[in-house]
Amino acid sequence: MIRRAFIQELGSGRMEPEMRDLLGGLQERGLSTELFTAKRLERRQLPLDRETLVAGDVPTVLGALGQLGIEPPPTNDYPRSIEPFLHRRLWTSTLRKLTADIENGMSPPVFAKPQGRKKRFTGHVFRTQEDLIYLQRASLSTPILCSEVVRWQSEYRVFVIRGRIVGLRHYAGDPAIRVDEAQVEQAVRALEEAGEGTAAYGVDFGVLETGQTALVEWNDGFSLGSYGLDRSLYTELTLARWAELTEFPLG
Template sequence: MKIYIRKNFDNEIASHNFYAAYDGFKQMGIEINYFKNIEELSDSKKEDIVVSYVDDVRKVLFKHNIITPEIDYPEELKGYLGRKVWDSKLSIIANNPENWNVFIKPVEDKKFTGVVVRSTKDLIGCGTYGEDPEILCSEVVNFVAEWRCFVRYGRILDIRRYRGDWRAQYDYKVVEDVVAEYKTAPKGYAVDFGLTDKGQTLLIEVNDGYSLGYYGLFSLDYAKLLSARWAELTNTIDECDF
């Protein structure tokens, strides 16, 4: 197994997330290589982990006939959302102002950044000309703080706040219950939670572990999480399972 990490054209590692992965894999003594364009990896093997942007990682996995699932709102966890969630198309929201004041995000992971739509300006950057992407919609909830919970092989590694009031505190029991009830969970993933202004701890979304913001997670834990999910997707041995 080798690790391939994306660099920018200035020859620096392209993201702080990628640097965290670099640091973690280096601690484990795994061979690390670099690339600047995903096309350079045409000869990479299935077990070789690629650390890069979502589109890059998906291209490499697709080369091995692997299509990553969309797992934002798992069926068994919908009771923890605390709000209505439904499927739609971008055009339906854009052309019907009566449907505004709604949060939208793309079904295809990271196609655009999720946003609350209250006016036409909020739709800027949500689509490409000639496309009408499928989206997930949800009722707007006022979260005062948000956290990311990292899970590897069913065990919570850590929880990191990434937005909101540092004095706020989530209900850890809700977090534990979500992880316990997520029976179809991948081997490596993260769950985002939010505390509402009414004091509820709600599930925001699930994030797949093959390309994931690390939000200050210890680099060794982060690298091992990436490895666990990569091995699962590629049906190879997780050489970082120790």
């Protein structure tokens, strides 16, 4: 059972909107809360245990799990069970190959992003050599996920807690263009039946220019952008995922 929580602040009382909502949601539940900065966690100044929620950005939460002796959860941006909802070709590669193909004029426009949690660069559509400036700080051996370029008319995040859709929030494109909720529900059922869902997560769907509802990507339920989701639901989601994560210590 989670008895208290450490919530990340940015310093001088500044907080991400999600953390501010979470703070309020936890206080409404009567949980003891304390703000902290990433530096305090890095210096091991927080008395962590498995009954204490640690909420913040991805590096901070992974750092807390590490201090608790818990392996970070694997990344799974495109779960196998919902690949039929991609409606576009997807493949793995490396920055070395992408760079060579772009420089040699052998590649059509391609969307590429880092594979795994180490985000050496932001996902981007690469068309010409000028786009390679986005890769200046990344190693050529960096593994990447690539997909053919598609046009999104609108994009939404679907919030799921214990297999149940609890929210749908628009975050890009035309809000008047809605995803096909029957398709979204079918995808979530497929995820759950395949055992690829976690206790809480967000899965992004959008509407392509073809009118198809398609998977954008899956997102784990910690450090998750809320896009204005009701704070009580965001609090429930965060607690559910943390409780699940802390059930699996190393050794």
